[in-house]
Amino acid sequence: MKKIININFQGRVIPIEETAYDTLKQYVESLRRYFSNEDGRDEIINDIESRIAELFSERLKRGTACITDDDVSAVIASIGRPQDFEEQDGGPEGASGTNYQNAQQQAAAGPASYSNVGRGRLYRNADDKIVGGVCSGLANYLGIDPVIMRILFVILIGALFWIYILLWIIVPSQSLQTNITKRLYRNPDDKVIAGVCGGLASYFNLERWVPRLVFALPLIIGLISTSMNAIWWNWDFGFAPRIITGSLGSTLFITYIILWIAVPYASTASEKLEMRGEKVDLNSIRDTVKVDLENFKSKTEKWGQEVKQTAQQFGTNAAAFGQAAGQHAKSFATEAAPIARRAGSGVGNVIGILFKAFFLFIAGIIALSLFGVLIALLFGGMATFPLKNFVLEGTGQNLLGWGTLILFLGVPLVALITWLIRRIMGVRSGNHYLGYIFSTLWVIGLLCCIFLIATFSSNFKTRIPVEDQVNILQPASNKLIVGVKNSHLEYYHGDWFGLRFNDELPIYGMNMDTLMLNTISVKVYKSKDSSYHLTRVRLGRGNNREAARSTAEKIQFNIEQKDSLILLPEGFPISTGDKFRNQQVLIAIDVPVGKRIVIEDAVNRYSWFDVNVNNRRGWNIEFNDYRDDSYSWNGNTEYIMTPDGLKKVKDLDQVELKKGHFKLLIDESNGKIELEGDGEGENKNDKYHYRYKQIEDSIKEKAKDKLRDEIRLKDSIEREKKLKEVIKSTTQNKDRTNEGTEDETLSGSHLFSPVLCFVQI
Amino acid sequence: MNIENTQSQMRKGILEFCILSVIRRGEAYPSDIVEEMKGANLNIFEGTLYPLLTRLKNADMLTYRWVESNSGPPRKYFSLTDKGKAFYDELEATWIELANAVNTLAKKTDSMPDTTNQNPSF
Numbered sequence: 001m002k003k004i005i006n007i008n009f010q011g012r013v014i015p016i017e018e019t020a021y022d023t024l025k026q027y028v029e030s031l032r033r034y035f036s037n038e039d040g041r042d043e044i045i046n047d048i049e050s051r052i053a054e055l056f057s058e059r060l061k062r063g064t065a066c067i068t069d070d071d072v073s074a075v076i077a078s079i080g081r082p083q084d085f086e087e088q089d090g091g092p093e094g095a096s097g098t099n100y101q102n103a104q105q106q107a108a109a110g111p112a113s114y115s116n117v118g119r120g121r122l123y124r125n126a127d128d129k130i131v132g133g134v135c136s137g138l139a140n141y142l143g144i145d146p147v148i149m150r151i152l153f154v155i156l157i158g159a160l161f162w163i164y165i166l167l168w169i170i171v172p173s174q175s176l177q178t179n180i181t182k183r184l185y186r187n188p189d190d191k192v193i194a195g196v197c198g199g200l201a202s203y204f205n206l207e208r209w210v211p212r213l214v215f216a217l218p219l220i221i222g223l224i225s226t227s228m229n230a231i232w233w234n235w236d237f238g239f240a241p242r243i244i245t246g247s248l249g250s251t252l253f254i255t256y257i258i259l260w261i262a263v264p265y266a267s268t269a270s271e272k273l274e275m276r277g278e279k280v281d282l283n284s285i286r287d288t289v290k291v292d293l294e295n296f297k298s299k300t301e302k303w304g305q306e307v308k309q310t311a312q313q314f315g316t317n318a319a320a321f322g323q324a325a326g327q328h329a330k331s332f333a334t335e336a337a338p339i340a341r342r343a344g345s346g347v348g349n350v351i352g353i354l355f356k357a358f359f360l361f362i363a364g365i366i367a368l369s370l371f372g373v374l375i376a377l378l379f380g381g382m383a384t385f386p387l388k389n390f391v392l393e394g395t396g397q398n399l400l401g402w403g404t405l406i407l408f409l410g411v412p413l414v415a416l417i418t419w420l421i422r423r424i425m426g427v428r429s430g431n432h433y434l435g436y437i438f439s440t441l442w443v444i445g446l447l448c449c450i451f452l453i454a455t456f457s458s459n460f461k462t463r464i465p466v467e468d469q470v471n472i473l474q475p476a477s478n479k480l481i482v483g484v485k486n487s488h489l490e491y492y493h494g495d496w497f498g499l500r501f502n503d504e505l506p507i508y509g510m511n512m513d514t515l516m517l518n519t520i521s522v523k524v525y526k527s528k529d530s531s532y533h534l535t536r537v538r539l540g541r542g543n544n545r546e547a548a549r550s551t552a553e554k555i556q557f558n559i560e561q562k563d564s565l566i567l568l569p570e571g572f573p574i575s576t577g578d579k580f581r582n583q584q585v586l587i588a589i590d591v592p593v594g595k596r597i598v599i600e601d602a603v604n605r606y607s608w609f610d611v612n613v614n615n616r617r618g619w620n621i622e623f624n625d626y627r628d629d630s631y632s633w634n635g636n637t638e639y640i641m642t643p644d645g646l647k648k649v650k651d652l653d654q655v656e657l658k659k660g661h662f663k664l665l666i667d668e669s670n671g672k673i674e675l676e677g678d679g680e681g682e683n684k685n686d687k688y689h690y691r692y693k694q695i696e697d698s699i700k701e702k703a704k705d706k707l708r709d710e711i712r713l714k715d716s717i718e719r720e721k722k723l724k725e726v727i728k729s730t731t732q733n734k735d736r737t738n739e740g741t742e743d744e745t746l747s748g749s750h751l752f753s754p755v756l757c758f759v760q761i
Numbered sequence: 762m763n764i765e766n767t768q769s770q771m772r773k774g775i776l777e778f779c780i781l782s783v784i785r786r787g788e789a790y791p792s793d794i795v796e797e798m799k800g801a802n803l804n805i806f807e808g809t810l811y812p813l814l815t816r817l818k819n820a821d822m823l824t825y826r827w828v829e830s831n832s833g834p835p836r837k838y839f840s841l842t843d844k845g846k847a848f849y850d851e852l853e854a855t856w857i858e859l860a861n862a863v864n865t866l867a868k869k870t871d872s873m874p875d876t877t878n879q880n881p882s883f
Contacts, residue, residue, distance in 0.1 A: 010833075010834050011834060012833070012834070035812060038812060039815075040812075040815040040816070040818075040819055043815050044812045044815050047791070047811045047814075047815070048807065048808060048811050050834045050835075050837075051791065051792065053833050053834055054830065054832060054833030054834065055833075056833075057832050057833040058832050058833070061832060078806075078807060079806060079807045079808045080806025080807065080808035080809060081808070082808070084806050084808070084809070085806060085808050085809045085812075
């Protein structure tokens with residue numbers, strides 16, 4: 001019983017047996033290869049194909065129903081096989097007149113008869129050879145130095161080479177019919193990736209899922225492990241599965257790649273038959289081994305006797321051996337010819353397979369991690385189930401949320417697992433219903449996701465600030481301390497079903513019906529009058545202005561005062577009824593000039609905290625994770641408001657400060673601030689400061705030296721004049737009030753002003 | 762060196778000459794050429810013939826025309842060009858020379874031990 005297929009051959013529809021078609025295809029392919037270096041290759045192939053089509057047509061006209069194996073064989077016999085052409089056409093020596101065992105080899109065979117010698121085709125080099133010119137030819141083919149090639153060859157192939165030589169000498173020679181009726185092929189009819197598992201299964205008479213399961217086991221264990229990990233954090237298989245997924249997994253992976261490269265693809269019918277072949281059982285293996293051993297024994301005995309012969313006999317033996325070796329070499333060459341032929345494309349094949357394997361590997365990793373992410377999302381989604389109460393609003397959004405979770409994220413997961421199991425079990429679905437169902441469900445999930453995002457984001461459309469003044473008593477000590485009071489709200493801090501809210505999240509605590517937010521920003525401004533002011537701004541988002549306003553107004557953020565201490569809440573709670581609408585609270589503290597403020601370290605725990613030293617320019621809340629880098633604010637430090645903004649008290653001249661006079665204090669601090677740099681020089685910018693100090697010191701030293709010289713030369717009155725001149729020549733923004741001062745340090749600090757300009761440039 | 766190789770070398774040398782001599786007599790279809798050569802006890806595979814024809818055609822020795830066939834695709838009928846005719850004449854002259862030379866030599870060696878047929882490997 002044979003399957004008949006219709007092929008379009010040279011513009012004719014020809015019914016042909018499938019096996020015959022395979023043979024024909026193989027034959028045409030072998031011709032193509034044979035004529036690969038011929039100029040008019042396509043024309044020749046076309047002519048031959050036309051002729052074959054003509055012969056087929058004749059046969060069909062005679063009433064044959066279809067083209068059979070015999071017909072194809074007859075046609076091939078008439079046209080001739082590539083090795084027949086060699087005989088007629090005259091191929092290179094050592095490559096013709098050979099016995100080919102099967103069509104495969106014939107197809108691969110065929111040395112070049114007319115091609116140009118050189119690159120592009122692998123030849124043994126006849127001119128530069130040590131043994132057979134193989135290395136030289138390879139080197140020529142690859143474009144490298146033959147010497148290097150030889151060294152590499154000897155190093156790499158050395159061991160195997162000697163084993164080969166040894167076997168060559170020991171093992172008796174005979175024309176062999178292929179006695180292996182079953183060969184290992186990759187199975188094209190039953191493949192997932194490359195048919196390796198399918199081939200192994202038919203070779204060892206196994207159910208086809210067995211090798212597949214073996215190769216997929218690390219993957220499956222990995223998947224299970226990942227999902228378990230996603231459900232129970234820190235879930236661990238322990239020692240054994242690590243071995244399986246780790247080293248065994250990579251070993252199997254490499255094994256698969258090697259098999260992929262080394263094992264031929266059963267593309268023709270005969271190869272497929274060979275692949276299934278005879279049943280390989282223990283008995284046949286034992287028999288084969290037994291016979292082989294006996295042969296081997298007798299051969300070695302015979303060989304041993306030969307070695308014991310006299311010198312003359314040895315000489316004749318050697319001659320015979322030489323002759324035999326010559327024949328060996330010849331037959332080896334003929335055997336090697338098709339292999340070499342293959343090797344040309346083989347290198348490309350190997351590279352191709354490695355590339356394929358690499359991409360599969362990468363794709364596998366991506367798929368696996370996606371799978372992990374999906375599982376994590378699915379179970380993470382369940383874990384954050386209470387959180388959804390703070391986010392989603394109404395039945396519609398809840399439904400969409402569940403739809404997204406189950407359909408959009410869950411369905412691909414189920415589909416992937418189903419697909420994997422089906423592939424491993426070798427089930428091929430006759431219909432595509434399952435695929436349709438999965439796709440439909442997923443599309444629904446996708447729509448859910450889109451609608452959810454759309455409705456959800458519309459809830460965040462508008463932002464409304466609600467601003468109110470908090471009445472505070474002016475502290476008697478002219479110092480305001482801002483701290484954080486401990487909340488009495490109960491909440492789970494840290495672990496909650498494996499979810500950890502750390503400082504990175506604006507959420508710092510939650511329980512089933514309350515979510516604690518600390519999206520709070522504290523800003524310090526310069527007061528417009530002489531008293532402290534505290535402004536609380538609550539911001540909420542919503543679908544429209546009203547919703548946003550009501551959200552904002554619902555924020556409970558009560559500020560307490562104890563003398564000079566202002567206590568801010570740790571955060572503000574949001575109930576499930578309030579929903580999370582990115583609520584934010586801004587606390588603006590106005591500090592009058594000359595008065596002080598201390599902000600405790602605890603305030604730093606708020607999600608946003610910064611100090612705005614400039615004059616008020618409307619409210620702005622910006623998420624600023626890296627506040628410590630851009631704002632040089634120190635907690636628990638006393639600051640004083642100057643006309644130019646906040647300054648650390650300890651940075652100011654304590655003596656001048658203690659003089660107490662308000663006006664004087666400002667003047668002095670003003671001068672000092674200029675020296676300190678452009679407003680943000682709070683000793684934080686170490687690099688600047690250091691360089692700055694260096695220049696300052698060197699200029700001071702120079703000024704001192706100059707002054708000493710003057711002192712040595714002139715009397716005290718002239719010295720006074722000179723000093724003034726020096727000050728004049730080096731100072732651009734000279735302070736009139738300090739003109740008469742003789743104090744060296746002071747003049748030094750004045751000298752330093754132009755340097756400041758320089759540094760600022 | 763072996764006998765098959767030498768034989769094939771000998772055949773190869775005269776193959777083109779034989780093909781041209783068949784085509785010289787008029788337009789020829791490749792399988793007819795094969796048949797004719799078979800008739801002259803000179804077996805040739807079509808697979809060997811086609812490349813030779815293509816090569817000769819590419820060298821302007823041959824030309825062809827398409828002829829509709831009732832048993833398959835249109836057939837290519839080959840015929841000699843002027844250049845091909847000149848080429849053939851030269852080959853013919855050479856062949857006659859060669860045949861004479863070989864015959865003369867072969868006759869001379871008739872009485873001597875036959876060495877030409879011996880396999881060099883033995």
